Amino acid sequence: MSILDSLTLTSTAKRIDTSPVGTARRKLLDALGLQIEAATATIKGEVFIRRVGRWVDVNGTKERRDVPVRFRPWWWKDEAGTIHLHIHYGNRPLELKPGKAAITVGAMDNLLPTLEQIKLAVAAGELDKAMTEAVARRQRVLKKPVTTAKAGKPAQ
Structure with missing residues (x-):
């Protein structure tokens, strides 16, 4: 009897949600993981430095090195000492409910x-609507007006 015969084989493949909403959800989950790492370091009293692998020129040869990059925490402390939190998609805060984008956390322990x-809410799909609105808003901003070929003026 071979080793493969002792295993249970199936035709199932790993499924990754490649839809635009699934991709946006994965990006937001990755960003939340980074914020959790930074919050953990801050609570412990450590300095959090985000590092990314980049190719740098060293004496005429290129080497891959971890270099520090800018990190922006999503939380801040107001004048009263209360911690507030924005959930960002890209570089803009998501509007969680109409007119409300910030979450009042209270103390740093919370x-x-x-x-x-x-x-957990992102994984469950509760922020999908806010993310799709943010993506649509970004696409509207990036759209250029259609120009006519002859006149070079915007079409009306």
């Missing part, structure tokens, strides 16, 4: 549980 709850 930040990690709040981020974990948001991560």
